[in-house]
Amino acid sequence: MEHEHAGHGYINGKEDYLKRLRRIEGQSRGLQKMVEEEKYCIDILTQVSAMTKALQAVALGLLEDHMSHCVVNAAVAGGPEADEKIKEATDAIARLVRS
Numbered sequence: 001m002e003h004e005h006a007g008h009g010y011i012n013g014k015e016d017y018l019k020r021l022r023r024i025e026g027q028s029r030g031l032q033k034m035v036e037e038e039k040y041c042i043d044i045l046t047q048v049s050a051m052t053k054a055l056q057a058v059a060l061g062l063l064e065d066h067m068s069h070c071v072v073n074a075a076v077a078g079g080p081e082a083d084e085k086i087k088e089a090t091d092a093i094a095r096l097v098r099s
Helices: 011-036 041-077 079-098
Strands: none
Touching (some): 011 041, 041 079
């Protein structure tokens, strides 16, 4: 689901997020190469763990930005938008906890 909002909460850290995501993309390519080259299972799992941790760090950063920007702004405005933003944040947290 994509929402149209001017100035998303992560916008000030956009370049940092892109840098992290590019690094994760490189890790993914490295994992593919490890499998192609039939590297040791534990070595591959170690890299999967590192990549998972990196993705979780991005997710937590985005969640924090969302809470401190989008949710706070909606709460100040009040009404149905506030309820919607809190529900979105709660659902996002639930997805992160399950993953």
